[in-house]
Each structure stands twice: as structure tokens, then as C-alpha cells.
Amino acid sequence: MSKKTLGIISGMGTKAGLLFVNKLVDRIEAPTDQDFPEFVIHNNSKIPDRTLSIVYGEESPYLELFRSIKMLQACNVSFIVSTCVTSYHEISRLEKQFDVEILNPVDLVLNLLKTKYKHYRRIGLLATSGTLKSGLFHRKFKHSGLELITLNERDQEEEFMKAVYMEGGFKSSHVVPEAYDHFKEAVSSLNEKGVDVIIGGCTEVQIGFDKLQPKIPYIDVIDVLIDEVIKRMNLKRKVEHMESLYF
Numbered sequence: 001m002s003k004k005t006l007g008i009i010s011g012m013g014t015k016a017g018l019l020f021v022n023k024l025v026d027r028i029e030a031p032t033d034q035d036f037p038e039f040v041i042h043n044n045s046k047i048p049d050r051t052l053s054i055v056y057g058e059e060s061p062y063l064e065l066f067r068s069i070k071m072l073q074a075c076n077v078s079f080i081v082s083t084c085v086t087s088y089h090e091i092s093r094l095e096k097q098f099d100v101e102i103l104n105p106v107d108l109v110l111n112l113l114k115t116k117y118k119h120y121r122r123i124g125l126l127a128t129s130g131t132l133k134s135g136l137f138h139r140k141f142k143h144s145g146l147e148l149i150t151l152n153e154r155d156q157e158e159e160f161m162k163a164v165y166m167e168g169g170f171k172s173s174h175v176v177p178e179a180y181d182h183f184k185e186a187v188s189s190l191n192e193k194g195v196d197v198i199i200g201g202c203t204e205v206q207i208g209f210d211k212l213q214p215k216i217p218y219i220d221v222i223d224v225l226i227d228e229v230i231k232r233m234n235l236k237r238k239v240e241h242m243e244s245l246y247f
Contacts, residue, residue, distance in 0.1 A: 004233050006039040007077030007100070009068045012047055012061075012084030013171040016203035016222075020083045024226050029236040037233050040075045044068045050086035051130030051161075062090050066097075073100045081105075081229065083203050085127065085221055089134040105221040106140050108228055109199060112219065113146060117197065120217070124149045124195030126186065127202045129161055137201060149195050151186060160186035163208060170204035183208035191216050 010017025021041065030036045044067070048059040065087060072080050079101040082091060088104060095102045113120060123146050125137055132138075132150060141148050151160060163169055163183035168176030170183075187208075190198060200206060200220035209218060230237055 003038055004078035005076065006037060006229060006233065007072030007075065007080040008039055008041040009065070009072070009080065009082040009084075009087070010041055010043040011045040012050065012082070012087055013204065014043055014045060015171070015173070015207065017041070017043060017083040019206060020081075020203070020222055020226065023222065024229060027226065027238055028230060029238055035236075037229075037235055040072055040077055042068045042071055047087070050084060050089065051128045054086070054089060054130040054134050060090070061087060062094070065090050066094055069094060069098055069100070069102070073098055079103060079232065081225055083222070085136070085201055085203060086130045086134065089130070089136055103225065103228060105225045106136055106201075108224045109201075109219060109221055110140050110144060110146075112224055113197075114144065117217075117219075120146070120196040122147050122149055122193075122195045124190045124193065124198040124216075125201050126151075126160060126190065126198060126205050128164065129156060131201055132156070137199075149190065149193050151190055155186055155189040159183070159189065164202065164204045170207045175207065180208060180211050184212060187212060187214065 008017065008020065025036065044064055047061045047064040050061050052058040053060050069080060077100060081103050082088065085105060088106065091102055113123065125148050127137065138148060159182045163179045163186060164171055166179060168174060169179045187198065197217040197219060200209065200218065203222055206220050206222050209220065
């Protein structure tokens with residue numbers, strides 16, 4: 001059986017994309033070079049900011065995302081993932097123009113909640129303002145019976161978005177301590193709303209949680225996406241990652 005090839009759209013931000021690759025490689029057994037998965041990554045740092053486009057009407061990422069998908073399809077990848085959740089607002093409009101499958105992390109997270117974690121009803125969502133305004137999660141969750149809980153406007157902008165976008169924030173090459181402080185406040189504010197679990201609905205959330213020991217169950221879209229990639233590529237998971245990856 002021929003090995004499948006994964007296509008990865010990165011650059012939104014670059015650190016989050018590389019963290020995806022590192023997590024994927026770290027979670028599998030690969031004794032030799034040939035046991036590692038074959039993947040093609042396009043670190044397209046030319047893609048305009050998704051939140052600025054959705055919230056403020058600035059340059060759309062549509063054309064650059066189109067370029068990335070076209071490039072990866074030309075490489076004959078088996079399927080594609082984007083390491084930016086907000087980008088799926090445009091990808092959902094683009095994917096019908098291509099013959100390659102693009103995995104949707106929101107679908108994967110919702111399926112996980114409906115099958116494995118049925119006891120969670122109040123779902124806290126940490127995501128960019130662009131993702132929230134686009135309705136990516138809210139549309140999918142509308143008829144699920146699950147309640148999505150988000151931050152108030154002040155905490156969304158002054159704590160979470162600042163942690164991600166400030167100078168030295170999670171999108172920067174060097175993250176300053178203040179960014180983690182803002183992120184901690186955002187998580188605390190969401191926790192105080194009485195949520196059963198927090199969904200990391202932005203790929204930079206994983207950077208914040210790496211330094212935070214949450215007292216509440218946490219599911220990261222990147223972990224869910226990696227789990228699906230491992231299954232689809234028939235990769236052997238390391239023993240320490242055989243159980244849930246999400247807490």
C-alpha cells in the first residue's frame with residue numbers, strides 16, 4: 001500500500017505551523033527515516049491577516065490561500081490541513097474548486113465532543129475575533145445541543161487578542177512574559193463563566209497553554225487535527241500518546 005502524502009498550509013503564523021509539524025513528528029513511532037510521514041509544507045507568510053480581513057474589511061487572504069492549495073494539489077498530496085483555524089472561513093469557499101480533500105478542524109472537534117465527551121454541555125471557546133465574527137464554530141454547533149461560551153468584548157480584545165497580536169505576542173518570533181499574562185487572564189475569565197471544557201479554537205492557543213497548567217479540561221484543535229492525520233496516514237502512535245491527547 002502506497003504511503004499517503006500530507007499537504008500543510010502554514011505561515012499563519014509560522015510558529016504555529018512549525019509547532020504542528022513538531023507535534024506530529026513527536027507523537028509517532030518512526031525508527032527509520034522511511035517511517036516518518038511524507039508531507040509538503042507551504043509556509044505562506046504572504047497570506048494577509050485573516051482577522052483584519054473579516055473584522056475590518058482589509059485585504060482578503062483568498063488569493064494567497066488559493067495559491068497554497070493549488071501548489072499543494074500540484075504536488076499530489078492526499079489531503080491538506082491549514083494550521084490557522086480562521087483561514088477556514090475562506091477555505092470553505094475555496095475547496096470546491098479543487099479535487100483534493102481539506103480537513104476541517106471544527107468538524108473534527110464537534111465530532112469528538114458528540115462521541116467521546118458527551119457529558120460536556122457548556123463549551124468555552126478561545127478563538128480570534130475573526131473566527132468569532134465569521135461564525136465558523138457557531139454555525140457548526142448551532143443544532144448540536146451544545147452551548148458555546150465566549151469571552152466578553154473587553155476580555156476578548158484586551159486579554160486574548162492582545163496575547164496573540166501584541167508586540168512580543170504569540171505570533172512573534174520571541175514571546176514576552178506579558179503575552180502569557182494576558183493569556184492567563186483570558187483563560188481565567190472564560191473559566192469563571194462556568195464552562196465544562198475549553199476549546200483552543202486558534203492555533204496560537206497551544207503556545208499559551210504550553211506554559212499554563214489549566215484546572216479545567218482543554219481540547220486543542222491542533223491536537224485533534226494531528227490525531228486525525230495520524231489515523232489517515234496509518235502512522236504508529238507512541239505509547240505515551242495512546243490515550244487522550246487533549247488534557
